[in-house]
Amino acid sequence: MALYALGDLHLSFGCPERPANLKKGVWRDHEERIRNNWISTVSEDDTIVLTGDFSHGKTEEQLRPDIDFLLALPGRKIMLRGNHDMFWDAKKTSKLNEKYTGSLFFLQDNHAVYESKSKKYALVGTKGYCFENLDSLEHCMKLEEREAARLRRSFDSAVSAGLGNFIMFLHYPPTSPIWPPTPELCRALGMSRKEEAVIRRDERALLSKRNGDNNGHNLVINLKKLPRELKNRASCVTQIDSSPFTEIAEEYGAETVIYSHAHGKERFGDSLSGNVRGVRYQLVSGDYLDFRPYKIME
Numbered sequence: 001m002a003l004y005a006l007g008d009l010h011l012s013f014g015c016p017e018r019p020a021n022l023k024k025g026v027w028r029d030h031e032e033r034i035r036n037n038w039i040s041t042v043s044e045d046d047t048i049v050l051t052g053d054f055s056h057g058k059t060e061e062q063l064r065p066d067i068d069f070l071l072a073l074p075g076r077k078i079m080l081r082g083n084h085d086m087f088w089d090a091k092k093t094s095k096l097n098e099k100y101t102g103s104l105f106f107l108q109d110n111h112a113v114y115e116s117k118s119k120k121y122a123l124v125g126t127k128g129y130c131f132e133n134l135d136s137l138e139h140c141m142k143l144e145e146r147e148a149a150r151l152r153r154s155f156d157s158a159v160s161a162g163l164g165n166f167i168m169f170l171h172y173p174p175t176s177p178i179w180p181p182t183p184e185l186c187r188a189l190g191m192s193r194k195e196e197a198v199i200r201r202d203e204r205a206l207l208s209k210r211n212g213d214n215n216g217h218n219l220v221i222n223l224k225k226l227p228r229e230l231k232n233r234a235s236c237v238t239q240i241d242s243s244p245f246t247e248i249a250e251e252y253g254a255e256t257v258i259y260s261h262a263h264g265k266e267r268f269g270d271s272l273s274g275n276v277r278g279v280r281y282q283l284v285s286g287d288y289l290d291f292r293p294y295k296i297m298e
């Protein structure tokens, strides 16, 4: 009766063409490794949470072969939305849950129950969001706010059901992985040229450290060396080891936060790992785990 997680299956069996970034490296024939690792790890009475980026299928027809692949594997499956899961409209989650009753559970604005040997847990979660230098900070904060509200709804549904032990799931890393000292951002934060220069100097140190050992903790420690006056002004910088999502995890007392989305060695250290302020953080993106389901507990 173990609990597992695995993110980023990135299946595309029903798509007209395999997405270009899935044609090389660890992604070549990765479906076969998913299947083999899954079968040798997960039993029929285990539970596994798939933390998003499940399918590239955009239509019902394109999605079907990916669902069939999944349903042929053992275990109770719980799904979470990723940024690639275009088939899943968050507002229509109840329809998906009706359609797949008894075979898949879609985690959104609701919760699932998992009973370990010693405790009864609520499995809660949402896609989440973080700043990756791909959009404006303003847009990022808007999405973060929406996802934080969805996460609260998930926790609250579990609390209403009388549950008090939580394992929390996100697709995106819980904190913004890339320190965003773009010139645009520096201007938006009203920084002087001198302050911007300090940020850029620190960015170089940060990047060399990140590329050296991919250790998220170093990233956090490094950023904490920022001058106090900059910390106060650049709120996004000081949020690197906290975010609305970590705050909610701490507020409700989640034991563990599981997340994925980070791909490639240079991104594995993007966010928190291990114990941070009483919450355990674990990355489970497919390529990070070499597509072997991660055992959270039993």
Ligand SMILES: [Fe+2]
Pocket: 053, 082, 083, 084, 171, 260, 261, 262
């Ligand atoms: Fe993703």
Ligand SMILES: [Fe+2]
Pocket: 008, 010, 052, 053, 082, 261, 262, 263
């Ligand atoms: Fe992904």
